[in-house]
Amino acid sequence: MTSTPVRIRRFGPFELDLDAGELRKDGRRIKVQPQPFRLLVLLTNRPGLLISRERIRTELWPEGTFVDFDQSVNFAVKQIRDAMGDSATRPVYLETVPRQGYRFVAPVASGAPTLPPAPRPESTTGTTIRLQKAIWANIAELRVAEQRRRQLTYYAIAATAAVLAALTLFLVLR
Numbered sequence: 001m002t003s004t005p006v007r008i009r010r011f012g013p014f015e016l017d018l019d020a021g022e023l024r025k026d027g028r029r030i031k032v033q034p035q036p037f038r039l040l041v042l043l044t045n046r047p048g049l050l051i052s053r054e055r056i057r058t059e060l061w062p063e064g065t066f067v068d069f070d071q072s073v074n075f076a077v078k079q080i081r082d083a084m085g086d087s088a089t090r091p092v093y094l095e096t097v098p099r100q101g102y103r104f105v106a107p108v109a110s111g112a113p114t115l116p117p118a119p120r121p122e123s124t125t126g127t128t129i130r131l132q133k134a135i136w137a138n139i140a141e142l143r144v145a146e147q148r149r150r151q152l153t154y155y156a157i158a159a160t161a162a163v164l165a166a167l168t169l170f171l172v173l174r
Helices: 034-045 053-060 069-084 125-173
Strands: 008-011 014-017 022-025 028-030 050-052 094-097 101-104 109-111
Touching (some): 053 101
Antiparallel strands (some): 008 109
16 A cells, blocks of 8 residues: 655745645645635645746636736735735735746755654754744744834824924914
């Protein structure tokens, strides 16, 4: 009896299980609709390379399918980004190339599932994958923290401007 290898793609803390049709983060399943999942598979087929909008259309929607393609692709990309906590303005995983297509920018590793982890002290492959996951998780956390800090800065500037405007109005009317 022969078993077929499980097809897994890893990037950051995520695993994309092609056979099970699942996206997992740190072993926990993340809900992704079928069309965004297929788009994520297409993008991770060739990490680092631009996948044109036309190629996405032909791969995901068969000829004769009538959909608002632009809206459907945008929606699928948004669902992928939401599922992975990615940002369009500071992408960790999925980069938009305006009017051209998309690029998966994180390194992708393939192989068997990491859960449960097989202890193999003589191998550095597991260590390398864990290190990559940790690095990409840290990058994602730093970007989220930076975005929060930027929002707080904007709020502080807005509050200061409001106080100055009120003070100016008070002094003018006095």
